[in-house]
Amino acid sequence: MRIGAILRPALVLLLLALVLKPAWFTPVFAPLAPEGAPVIYARSSLLSLSLSHLGLVAAATTAATLVAVTLAILVTRQAGEAFRPLSRTITNLGQTFPPVAVLALAVPALGFGAGPTLVALFLYGLLPIFENAVTGFSTLPPTTMEAARGIGLNRWQRLVQVEVPLALPVMLTGIRLSVVISLGTATIGSTVAARTLGEVIIAGLLTSNTAYVVQGGLIVGLFAVLIYDALVQLEAHLVRRTGG
Amino acid sequence: MSPPGLLFATLGLAALSAPFMTLAANRIVAGEGVMAWAVTAPAVTLPGVAVIGAGLLLGLPSEWPRLRLAGSVLGLGGLLWLLMQGAPQLLEGAGDYARVSPAIGFWCLLVILMLLMADSLARMAPGPLARGALLAAVTGALALILWSGVLSQLSILQEYASRKAAFADAVLRHLALAFGSLATAAAIGFPLGILCHRQFRLRGTILPVLSFLQTIPSLAMFGLMIPILGWVGDRVPGAQAIGIAGIGFAPAFLALVLYSLLPVVGNTVTGLASAPPAALEAARGMGMTPRQRLLRVELPLGLPVILTGLRVVLVQNVGLAVIAGLIGGGGFGTFVFQGLNQTATDLILLGALPTVALAVASAVVMDILVELARPGSGRAR
Numbered sequence: 011m012r013i014g015a016i017l018r019p020a021l022v023l024l025l026l027a028l029v030l031k032p033a034w035f036t037p038v039f040a041p042l043a044p045e046g047a048p049v050i051y052a053r054s055s056l057l058s059l060s061l062s063h064l065g066l067v068a069a070a071t072t073a074a075t076l077v078a079v080t081l082a083i084l085v086t087r088q089a090g091e092a093f094r095p096l097s098r099t100i101t102n103l104g105q106t107f108p109p110v111a112v113l114a115l116a117v118p119a120l121g122f123g124a125g126p127t128l129v130a131l132f133l134y135g136l137l138p139i140f141e142n143a144v145t146g147f148s149t150l151p152p153t154t155m156e157a158a159r160g161i162g163l164n165r166w167q168r169l170v171q172v173e174v175p176l177a178l179p180v181m182l183t184g185i186r187l188s189v190v191i192s193l194g195t196a197t198i199g200s201t202v203a204a205r206t207l208g209e210v211i212i213a214g215l216l217t218s219n220t221a222y223v224v225q226g227g228l229i230v231g232l233f234a235v236l237i238y239d240a241l242v243q244l245e246a247h248l249v250r251r252t253g254g
Numbered sequence: 255m256s257p258p259g260l261l262f263a264t265l266g267l268a269a270l271s272a273p274f275m276t277l278a279a280n281r282i283v284a285g286e287g288v289m290a291w292a293v294t295a296p297a298v299t300l301p302g303v304a305v306i307g308a309g310l311l312l313g314l315p316s317e318w319p320r321l322r323l324a325g326s327v328l329g330l331g332g333l334l335w336l337l338m339q340g341a342p343q344l345l346e347g348a349g350d351y352a353r354v355s356p357a358i359g360f361w362c363l364l365v366i367l368m369l370l371m372a373d374s375l376a377r378m379a380p381g382p383l384a385r386g387a388l389l390a391a392v393t394g395a396l397a398l399i400l401w402s403g404v405l406s407q408l409s410i411l412q413e414y415a416s417r418k419a420a421f422a423d424a425v426l427r428h429l430a431l432a433f434g435s436l437a438t439a440a441a442i443g444f445p446l447g448i449l450c451h452r453q454f455r456l457r458g459t460i461l462p463v464l465s466f467l468q469t470i471p472s473l474a475m476f477g478l479m480i481p482i483l484g485w486v487g488d489r490v491p492g493a494q495a496i497g498i499a500g501i502g503f504a505p506a507f508l509a510l511v512l513y514s515l516l517p518v519v520g521n522t523v524t525g526l527a528s529a530p531p532a533a534l535e536a537a538r539g540m541g542m543t544p545r546q547r548l549l550r551v552e553l554p555l556g557l558p559v560i561l562t563g564l565r566v567v568l569v570q571n572v573g574l575a576v577i578a579g580l581i582g583g584g585g586f587g588t589f590v591f592q593g594l595n596q597t598a599t600d601l602i603l604l605g606a607l608p609t610v611a612l613a614v615a616s617a618v619v620m621d622i623l624v625e626l627a628r629p630g631s632g633r634a635r
Contacts, residue, residue, distance in 0.1 A: 042481060092257040092316075095376040096369065103372065106617040108573020111606040114590045118599040119358070194471030198577065201594055211477045215580060218501075220481045227474035238469045 018239065025232040029056050032225070043221035051210045051222050056229065063206040064233070066124060066199065067192045070131030075185055078136045082143030083169065097140070104137045109195040117202050127199030127206070134195060135188040142184025146177030179248045186241040193234045207233075256316030258373050266310040266329075266366045270303065272359035274336060277344045280351040281409060281598050287357050293340030302339070305332035306363065313370045322374035329367040333360060334399065341407035353409035355600055382622040389618050409600040410607070413589075420588075421604070427503070427584035428612070431575040435507055436568050439514030446515075447522025447560075448548065457523060464516040472577050475512065479505035480581060506583030510574060514567040521563025525556025557627040565620035572613040576605070 027034060032050045043049045084090040085097050112134050116126035150173060158172045200208030207230045214222025273287025290306075291299045305328055312325025337356060344354045356364075380388065405411055414421055450457040470478075483505045487494045529552045537551045553560075579587020589605030592598075 096258045096373045099372045099376050100369065102617075103614065106569050106610075106613045108576055108609055108613055110573060110576040110587070110590065111609050111613075114576075114594065114602045114606045117594065117602060122597075190469050194473070197471045197473040201580070201591060208473055211473050212580070215477060215480075220484070223477040223480060227470075227477045230474045231470045231478075234469045234471055235466060 014239075018236075021232060021236060025229065025236065028225070028229050028232070029060050032056055035225070039221040039225060042224055043219055044217075047217065047219050047221075049221050051213065051225055053213065054205075054209070056207075056210070059205060059207050059209060060229065060233070062204075063193075063196055063208075063230075066128060066131065066196050066204065066206060067189060070128055070192055071135055071185065071189055074132050074135035074188060075139055077132075078139035078184075079143050079181065082140050082147055086144060086147040097144070101137045101141045104133075105141075107134070109134050109191060110198055113195060113198055113202065122203040124199075124204045126202055127196060127204035130199075131192045131195055135192050138187040138191070139181065139184040142187075143177065143181045146180035147173060149180075150176055176252060179245050179252065182241065182245045182248065186238060186245070189241065190234055190238050193230065193237065197230055255314055256322070256373075259313040259316065259322065259370070262313050262366050262370045262373075263310045266363060267307070269359050269362035269366060270306065272362065273357040274359040275340050275344065276355055276357045277348060278353045278355070278409075279349060281353050281413070281600065282596065285353070285355070285357075288340070288344065290336055290359060293336060294343035298339050299336060302332045302336040305329070305335070309367065310370075313374070319374040319377040323371060323378070326367045326371035326374065329363070329370070333363055333367070334404075336360075337408065338404040341405065345407055353412065353600070354407065355409040382625040385618065386622050389615065393615070410603050413598070413600045413604045417589075424584060424586050424588055424605075425608070427578075428572070428575050428586050428609070431503070431506055431510060431578055431583065431585055432568065432571040432612075432616075435510035435514055435571050436564065438507075438511050439518050439567060440564065442511070443515050443518030444522055444560075447519045448526065450519060450523050451526040451552075461516075461520060461523070464519055467512050468516045472509070472513070472574050473580070475509045476506060476577050476581050476583075479509045483508065501582045503578075503583050505581060506575065506578035506585075510571050513574060514571060517563040517566040517570070521559050521566075522556070525559030525563075526552045527556075528559055529555040555629065558624050561620065561624045561627050565617065565624060568616045568620060569613050572609060572616055576609055579605070 036049050039049045081097070085093050109130065113126060113130040116130045116133075120126040120129060154172065154176065155168070158168045163171065196204070196206045197208035197211065199206050200212050207226055210222050210226030211230070214220060214224075214226060270290055274290035275288045275293050276285030277288060278285030290303050293299055309325040309327075309329025309332060312328065313322045315321060337360070341354050345352055348354075375388075399405060400411075406415070446460065450460055467475075480501060484501075487504075526548075533551055533555065534547065537547045542550065575583075575585045576587035576590055578585045579589070579591045586605040586609045589601055590609075591605075593601030593603075593605060
């Protein structure tokens with residue numbers, strides 16, 4: 011992709027400028043703000059909001075990955091076979107739960123703030139990772155597994171040296187889906203008083219200040235697109251390495 | 255012995271020893287937990303608790319899925335019994351503004367018993383028609399319980415009672431958002447998908463653009479629609495007359511349509527490409543025109559994949575339509591966000607629970623349709 015080579019650094023620079031030097035964009039956003047209203051969101055620094063947003067997503071995704079991959083390893087062993095149909099049912103049903111509803115349902119249990127957001131992101135993030143990890147572990151080429159057994163690797167060695175590396179690209183697809191959903195859901199986390207970039211958008215919606223809405227939307231959108239793209243690149247790299 | 259059954263029984267017994275209901279002084283403050291056996295006189299509660307325990311125990315034997323199913327139904331009956339007996343009893347003499355709601359123990363037991371039901375059903379592997387009947391039975395039972403008014407003392411139904419008209423309005427609005435955007439996306443997406451299927455170059459441009467749209471977080475997408483449609487509403491004559499404005503239904507609808515395009519177009523392309531080369535060769539050999547091949551071979555063979563795309567869209571849009579509540583677009587989201595602002599838990603639930611129910615029901619119905627469309631199953635059998 012020739013376009014990607016130019017577009018990617020340009021978008022990264024745009025994002026950095028939007029987050030670090032928001033004042034530069036005053037003339038761009040000024041026509042969108044209502045008469046006399048502030049143009050650039052200044053109630054808290056965009057950098058700290060971005061870091062807090064990304065931090066929430068990173069923490070939730072890391073926890074979700076650890077738990078989901080462990081569970082996937084368990085249900086793809088012989089001992090966990092009995093839980094396979096149940097786990098499939100849970101992932102199928104769980105993914106029909108709207109992320110916003112999961113977030114809203116976490117509030118009565120956990121109160122306001124970062125807590126319910128983190129839990130909602132974690133729970134919702136589990137499903138795609140688990141589903142893809144199970145797919146990855148159950149579609150390994152039988153000949154490779156046979157060969158691993160043949161050269162005398164024990165079960166633990168087979169898992170660590172053969173199964174996990176081979177299933178990694180598929181797992182990464184699940185993690186990517188989970189990250190993109192989490193970035194979006196974390197935005198809505200602002201409605202339950204978590205510090206995320208959604209704060210900017212919601213402040214804009216409440217005061218009908220379109221400049222805030224566009225500013226927040228643009229930053230979150232750029233983060234999502236760039237992170238998604240980075241993970242796609244990483245997956246392609248891994249596939250080339252394992253499959254090539 | 256079924257290992258999941260053992261897990262359910264252990265977790266279920268633990269959940270029985272957590273607070274079953276809460277009694278609060280009004281709709282905002284946190285309530286006080288009441289144990290399952292203490293919600294009313296022991297002569298009434300103990301049979302209920304015993305029935306729940308028995309239901310969990312019936313879930314143990316792995317060889318008899320029907321027995322496990324019966325166990326889950328029995329357990330759910332026990333939960334209902336405790337709720338309907340406990341609510342009026344707890345409210346008696348508790349003050350005019352007192353509210354009683356199910357607590358953590360109830361919700362955990364509800365989830366565990368529903369998982370038990372799902373696990374036993376998965377073992378029985380019911381066909382599409384049986385699942386349809388099951389969904390109808392569950393919906394009917396739920397409607398009957400709500401209509402009979404035995405639970406009307408619960409706080410969530412009190413919230414409903416004080417905004418019946420708004421709720422009916424929200425239901426219609428939510429359905430209009432979810433199904434309307436699905437229909438619009440299908441009307442645009444099918445032709446686009448067929449075009450992409452025919453022209454390789456077009457596919458290379460359209461699909462990346464659509465998947466780019468999909469990555470934009472929903473709140474940002476809804477927010478960005480506002481200035482765009484506001485501008486259209488102000489500049490294009492007649493646009494405001496048909497309801498195009500920056501706030502409300504139109505931006506929410508457009509955002510949902512944009513989110514829906516990728517699954518529709520992507521699955522149409524995949525579905526049409528899934529026809530085996532031999533079938534296409536045969537069709538060509540019979541002298542079919544490209545149009546006939548599309549209508550009689552590629553479309554019928556690709557239908558399950560195309561319908562799967564519609565399933566993804568429908569479930570996704572039912573959930574995303576909640577966000578319309580933030581930009582004045584109506585739907586169940588109105589209650590969710592009102593509830594969050596007022597910290598009124600039951601108002602949040604009044605918005606969230608119907609959304610979840612609608613999403614699950616849509617998924618079940620669409621799964622049935624996908625299965626019926628699969629060649630050699632359902633009707634064709």
